[in-house]
Amino acid sequence: xxxxxxxxxxxxxxxxxxxxxxxxxxxxxxxxxxxxxxxxxxxxxxxxxxxxxxxxxxxxxxxxxxxxxxxxxxxxxxxxxxxxxxxxxxxxxxxxxxxxxxxxxxxxxxxxxxxxxxxxxxxxxxxxxxxxxxxxxxxxxxxxxxxxxxxxxxxxxxxxxxxxxxxxxxxxxxxxxxxxxxxxxxxxxxxxxxxxxxxxxxxxxxxxxxxxxxxxxxxxxxx
Amino acid sequence: xxxxxxxxxxxxxxxxxxxxxxxxxxxxxxxxxxxxxxxxxxxxxxxxxxxxxxxxxxxxxxxxxxxxxxxxxxxxxxxxxxxxxxxxxxxxxxxxxxxxxxxxxxxxxxxxxxxxxxxxxxxxxxxxxxxxxxxxxxxxxxxxxxxxxxxxxxxxxxxxxxxxxxxxxxxxxxxxxxxxxxxxxxxxxxxxxxxxxxxxxxxxxxxxxxxxxxxxxxxxxxxxxxxxxxxxxxxxxxxxxxxxxxxxxxxxxxxxxxxxxxxxxxxxxxxxxxxxxxxxxxxxxxxxxxxxxxxxxxxxxxxxxxxxxxxxxxxxxxxxxxxxxxxxxxxxxxxxxxxxxxxxxxxxxxxxxxxxxxxxxxxxxxxxxxxxxxxxxxxxxxxxxxxxxxxxxxxxxxxxxxxxxxxxxxxxxxxxxxxxxxxxxxxxxxxxxxxxxxxxxxxxxxxxxxxxxxxxxxxxxxxxxxxxxxxxxxxxxxxxxxxxxxxxxxxxxxxxxxxxxxxxxxxxxxxxxxxxxxxxxxxxxxxxxxxxxxxxxxxxxxxxxxxxxxxxxxxxxxxxxxxxxxxxxxxxxx
Amino acid sequence: xxxxxxxxxxxxxxxxxxxxxxxxxxxxxxxxxxxxxxxxxxxxxxxxxxxxxxxxxxxxxxxxxxxxxxxxxxxxxxxxxxxxxxxxxxxxxxxxxxxxxxxxxxxxxxxxxxxxxxxxxxxxxxxxxxxxxxxxxxxxxxxxxxxxxxxxxxxxxxx
Numbered sequence: 001x002x003x004x005x006x007x008x009x010x011x012x013x014x015x016x017x018x019x020x021x022x023x024x025x026x027x028x029x030x031x032x033x034x035x036x037x038x039x040x041x042x043x044x045x046x047x048x049x050x051x052x053x054x055x056x057x058x059x060x061x062x063x064x065x066x067x068x069x070x071x072x073x074x075x076x077x078x079x080x081x082x083x084x085x086x087x088x089x090x091x092x093x094x095x096x097x098x099x100x101x102x103x104x105x106x107x108x109x110x111x112x113x114x115x116x117x118x119x120x121x122x123x124x125x126x127x128x129x130x131x132x133x134x135x136x137x138x139x140x141x142x143x144x145x146x147x148x149x150x151x152x153x154x155x156x157x158x159x160x161x162x163x164x165x166x167x168x169x170x171x172x173x174x175x176x177x178x179x180x181x182x183x184x185x186x187x188x189x190x191x192x193x194x195x196x197x198x199x200x201x202x203x204x205x206x207x208x209x210x211x212x213x214x215x216x217x218x219x220x221x222x223x
Numbered sequence: 224x225x226x227x228x229x230x231x232x233x234x235x236x237x238x239x240x241x242x243x244x245x246x247x248x249x250x251x252x253x254x255x256x257x258x259x260x261x262x263x264x265x266x267x268x269x270x271x272x273x274x275x276x277x278x279x280x281x282x283x284x285x286x287x288x289x290x291x292x293x294x295x296x297x298x299x300x301x302x303x304x305x306x307x308x309x310x311x312x313x314x315x316x317x318x319x320x321x322x323x324x325x326x327x328x329x330x331x332x333x334x335x336x337x338x339x340x341x342x343x344x345x346x347x348x349x350x351x352x353x354x355x356x357x358x359x360x361x362x363x364x365x366x367x368x369x370x371x372x373x374x375x376x377x378x379x380x381x382x383x384x385x386x387x388x389x390x391x392x393x394x395x396x397x398x399x400x401x402x403x404x405x406x407x408x409x410x411x412x413x414x415x416x417x418x419x420x421x422x423x424x425x426x427x428x429x430x431x432x433x434x435x436x437x438x439x440x441x442x443x444x445x446x447x448x449x450x451x452x453x454x455x456x457x458x459x460x461x462x463x464x465x466x467x468x469x470x471x472x473x474x475x476x477x478x479x480x481x482x483x484x485x486x487x488x489x490x491x492x493x494x495x496x497x498x499x500x501x502x503x504x505x506x507x508x509x510x511x512x513x514x515x516x517x518x519x520x521x522x523x524x525x526x527x528x529x530x531x532x533x534x535x536x537x538x539x540x541x542x543x544x545x546x547x548x549x550x551x552x553x554x555x556x557x558x559x560x561x562x563x564x565x566x567x568x569x570x571x572x573x574x575x576x577x578x579x580x581x582x583x584x585x586x587x588x589x590x591x592x593x594x595x596x597x598x599x600x601x602x603x604x605x606x607x608x609x610x611x612x613x614x615x616x617x618x619x620x621x622x623x624x625x626x627x628x629x630x631x632x633x634x635x636x637x638x639x640x641x642x643x644x645x646x647x648x649x650x651x652x653x654x655x656x657x658x659x660x661x662x663x664x665x666x667x668x669x670x671x672x673x674x675x676x677x678x679x680x681x682x683x684x685x686x687x688x689x690x691x692x693x694x695x696x697x698x699x700x701x702x703x704x705x706x707x708x709x710x711x712x713x714x715x716x717x718x719x720x721x722x723x724x725x726x727x728x729x730x731x732x733x734x735x736x737x738x739x740x741x742x743x744x745x746x747x748x749x750x751x752x753x754x755x756x757x758x759x760x761x762x763x764x765x766x767x768x769x770x771x772x773x774x775x776x777x778x779x780x781x782x783x784x785x786x787x788x789x790x791x792x793x794x795x796x797x
Numbered sequence: 798x799x800x801x802x803x804x805x806x807x808x809x810x811x812x813x814x815x816x817x818x819x820x821x822x823x824x825x826x827x828x829x830x831x832x833x834x835x836x837x838x839x840x841x842x843x844x845x846x847x848x849x850x851x852x853x854x855x856x857x858x859x860x861x862x863x864x865x866x867x868x869x870x871x872x873x874x875x876x877x878x879x880x881x882x883x884x885x886x887x888x889x890x891x892x893x894x895x896x897x898x899x900x901x902x903x904x905x906x907x908x909x910x911x912x913x914x915x916x917x918x919x920x921x922x923x924x925x926x927x928x929x930x931x932x933x934x935x936x937x938x939x940x941x942x943x944x945x946x947x948x949x950x951x952x953x954x955x956x
Contacts, residue, residue: 007756007757010757025341025396025399409900410900413898416943417942502899507916508916547801648903
């Protein structure tokens with residue numbers, strides 16, 4: 001009885017088991033990739049509907065101000081409805097804006113690993129009038145950008161999430177713009193961080209993480 | 224289709240299934256009865272050992288292992304399970320390591336929680352299925368021969384325990400939990416991808432089942448050691464491996480109830496959160512961490528103590544001399560048992576329990592050095608006083624294990640100091656420290672034992688020495704590079720368990736990735752060796768070097784100098 | 798003296814040498830400037846009123862630093878700027894943020910040798926005095942969920 005073939009069987013079984021386990025574990029539910037997952041157990045204060053029109057000329061191209069800055073309160077579930085206005089493919093993509101500086105025009109966005117595409121080209125039909133929905137909850141106050149990855153030069157605008165005023169915000173969309181200098185009584189000290197940051201080697205700066213928005217964007221209070 | 228038709232179809236299918244099951248059971252019972260009669264006629268006390276020795280059945284991959292209930296078959300089951308889970312959990316470890324190649328998440332960007340899932344599964348499966356399961360398997364396999372056990376009466380209980388244990392491990396794998404192997408509660412109670420994963424409750428059940436299984440098995444093995452020893456094996460001359468298993472299992476039985484009760488409380492919290500929620504009125508979440516570490520520190524000794532015993536068994540085979548000091552070996556192993564129960568607080572030095580707490584546990588941790596040093600110096604003295612050491616693969620693993628344990632042990636003592644602990648707690652230093660020990664001692668010595676048992680588990684084949692040497696070399700180099708990269712980076716503040724990190728730590732992460740990939744390649748050589756051996760024709764007896772000494776009918780065990788290996792080529796010697 | 802005795806004597810001497818070296822190293826490193834870049838004391842109740850008290854709240858997944866002084870309440874998320882040669886007391890705890898439960902975090906400032914758990918319902922304090930200016934890193938080193946790895950930032954010490 002030659003059971004030597006068991007060796008090959010064992011090898012195949014091990015490889016199969018490894019493959020199955022990896023496939024299984026890597027298909028664990030996450031918040032993106034397979035569409036936005038509503039985080040269970042999160043308390044939202046309410047739902048806010050926000051409709052935007054997708055046009056290659058710019059967001060809301062034929063509906064008032066082009067590329068409007070959206071203001072959202074913290075902890076609300078924002079339901080985006082994207083209505084197509086032309087027969088071109090679009091996406092709705094969000095990311096934090098770590099290079100935000102008040103009073104400057106928005107020219108670039110943070111692409112890459114951290115961006116979250118709420119509405120993909122596949123969800124849109126390139127038929128004017130068609131709409132797609134997706135929702136997102138902003139956990140952290142701060143500055144975000146939203147854009148279309150197909151037309152990032154024209155369809156690019158800001159979102160500001162107001163952390164401090166979230167308690168008093170009603171269910172209306174637009175709250176007050178964030179006063180970037182609120183609570184800062186040390187503005188006379190200019191920004192000591194810039195000089196301090198010069199001590200960093202350039203490789204550290206080149207991969208600035210999400211948290212760095214605080215250093216670069218705002219005049220921080222010195223405790 | 225009407226309801227009646229469906230019901231009829233279901234009942235017909237069920238009847239056929241029951242008929243098949245009954246037929247299988249009938250065949251099994253007939254075969255078992257025949258084997259029982261044969262074994263009885265040939266003066267074997269159980270049919271499993273009769274089948275193995277006369278019919279050449281019961282090798283590593285034989286399905287008989289899963290049907291027969293004798294200790295040897297159960298040992299083979301555990302070893303095979305442990306190896307399988309080692310490859311699964313190892314691939315998890317490799318994948319998550321590769322995903323850290325850049326400071327920002329690359330492989331799992333936007334899905335960073337997959338990194339946490341992989342890490343949790345890697346840690347939990349490696350500890351409970353590989354370290355614990357491998358040790359249980361080798362204990363089940365070797366102890367009946369070592370102790371000349373007269374009657375092996377608890378096979379069915381052991382078998383039940385094994386199946387509970389295996390199902391627990393599978394549940395943990397299926398749960399895809401991302402809670403770390405700590406299960407720290409307010410996070411473990413968040414049953415969503417943002418917290419511990421939606422099926423964390425399944426992991427809690429799985430862990431509880433692993434505990435139930437191993438507890439039953441531990442009681443059986445402790446009974447075997449204490450009550451079922453052969454007439455001519457006195458307790459004071461028991462092989463050191465039997466001592467180490469006895470101490471390990473007593474340690475397990477003494478500390479497991481704490482986490483078992485904590486897990487029950489945690490499971491209740493899923494439905495009615497009253498215990499560890501951290502809200503006003505409930506207990507502090509730190510009470511769970513205390514319960515966890517009362518178990519969690521002994522487990523790390525449980526993962527190395529049986530391997531310490533195995534080293535005591537392996538060294539004499541390759542030096543041709545007895546171990547340097549039997550008594551100090553037993554004392555060293557025995558002291559680890561009470562001391563391991565005293566030091567668990569050093570995992571919580573920064574939690575705000577106060578300076579006095581820290582001083583006590585920091586000092587107690589230093590005491591653990593004494594038994595560890597006794598053991599290690601015993602090995603070194605055994606090697607030193609030997610006239611000749613034959614460095615074949617198992618012995619190479621032993622030497623590398625001693626080397627790695629010294630580094631891992633010293634880093635472990637350093638991090639128990641209060642001021643150093645603040646600097647290195649929660650960093651990769653700790654990861655490097657325990658990977659030195661787990662790769663050197665736990666993994667290395669289980670592999671050394673597998674190489675020693677090779678002719679038995681492959682039913683009479685020798686391993687390929689070339690592939691085995693490659694396996695050893697890559698494992699040793701890879702684990703050293705990986706752990707050293709972590710240790711150095713961790714001392715500079717590189718945090719553990721993160722899917723992204725500051726760019727200044729990239730060099731240490733990349734070194735560790737290189738080491739991890741080397742380890743992963745090395746394990747492929749092991750797999751290739753196993754497959755190659757099994758494809759060859761049998762070329763030697765199924766005796767293994769471990770049991771050579773104990774197969775004869777001497778009056779006393781361990782009284783005379785060990786003989787040279789009867790079958791040296793089987794373990795790669797000469 | 799037979800061979801065994803000789804080896805045992807060498808063990809004992811070797812262990813004593815290693816222990817003495819470890820003790821010396823310990824004493825030496827605690828006195829090094831690198832380790833005295835900040836002095837601190839851990840205490841459950843006592844906070845010197847002249848210290849600047851900064852409340853640190855860990856939430857999923859950000860560190861929120863709050864300080865109250867005569868000019869009002871200042872809040873910073875994931876970054877902290879402090880003055881050199883001033884004694885600060887961090888009161889570290891954990892809040893639930895927008896989640897249902899608060900979880901355990903662990904504030905770790907590597908170059909300051911400061912590490913303190915943020916436990917829900919418990920205020921852990923740590924007092925320190927920065928004596929060098931520069932930018933340092935801080936991190937969360939207790940796994941706290943999905944975005945655990947971004948709970949980090951820069952601590953800047955200015956004149």
